[in-house]
Amino acid sequence: MTEQTEADLAAQKAALREAAKRDRAALSSGLGMAAPTGVLARFLSCEALAGELVPGRVASGYAAMDSELDPATLLRHFAVAGLRLCLPVTGKRGMPLTFRAWRPGNRMSTGVWGFPVPGEDAPLLEPDLLLVPLLAFDRDGNRLGYGAGFYDMTLRALRARKHIVAVGIGFAGQFRPRVPVGPRDERLDWIVTEAGAWPVGSEDRP
Numbered sequence: 001m002t003e004q005t006e007a008d009l010a011a012q013k014a015a016l017r018e019a020a021k022r023d024r025a026a027l028s029s030g031l032g033m034a035a036p037t038g039v040l041a042r043f044l045s046c047e048a049l050a051g052e053l054v055p056g057r058v059a060s061g062y063a064a065m066d067s068e069l070d071p072a073t074l075l076r077h078f079a080v081a082g083l084r085l086c087l088p089v090t091g092k093r094g095m096p097l098t099f100r101a102w103r104p105g106n107r108m109s110t111g112v113w114g115f116p117v118p119g120e121d122a123p124l125l126e127p128d129l130l131l132v133p134l135l136a137f138d139r140d141g142n143r144l145g146y147g148a149g150f151y152d153m154t155l156r157a158l159r160a161r162k163h164i165v166a167v168g169i170g171f172a173g174q175f176r177p178r179v180p181v182g183p184r185d186e187r188l189d190w191i192v193t194e195a196g197a198w199p200v201g202s203e204d205r206p
Contacts, residue, residue: 038194055082
């Protein structure tokens with residue numbers, strides 16, 4: 001990829017990112033708690049995804065910020081199903097995320113970027129199932145994030161070591177016909193919204 005092409009890609013992502021933030025805020029305000037409830041229903045009604053909920057497996061969620069679709073309802077179900085839960089901890093730019101054990105109701109600390117994170121005394125875990133926040137997604141499982149590349153680096157590192165399942169969580173209205181991607185971007189395995197759940201690459205998609 002040439003320097004100009006990289007610059008063009010960055011500009012395309014930046015433009016889409018600003019529009020996606022506005023759209024997501026409107027979706028969050030309009031749908032309220034109906035969206036998290038719908039995501040739980042869609043996740044559990046999908047046999048393949050429900051089959052991932054094996055007691056003892058490690059699932060990573062996220063602490064919703066701004067207008068992100070809140071996965072708390074889904075995480076509470078995971079806990080009841082016997083999964084071990086963790087949340088991502090953001091470190092230095094250019095480094096993958098780490099994950100620390102967490103349960104609903106645990107006290108949170110403030111991470112280096114201002115995000116809520118488990119305390120430093122919480123054990124480090126490596127997830128098998130990851131719920132991934134997003135600004136936009138397309139039919140092929142491409143995800144637009146905030147631009148730092150933390151999830152891309154993390155997914156790449158985890159996939160090099162083990163089988164994982166990365167599930168993008170968002171509002172159906174965050175769909176875009178095409179999300180601009182580069183060689184360092186990692187695709188999701190599944191998308192789950194309040195309107196449906198489908199594996200990347202299937203015909204059953206928006």
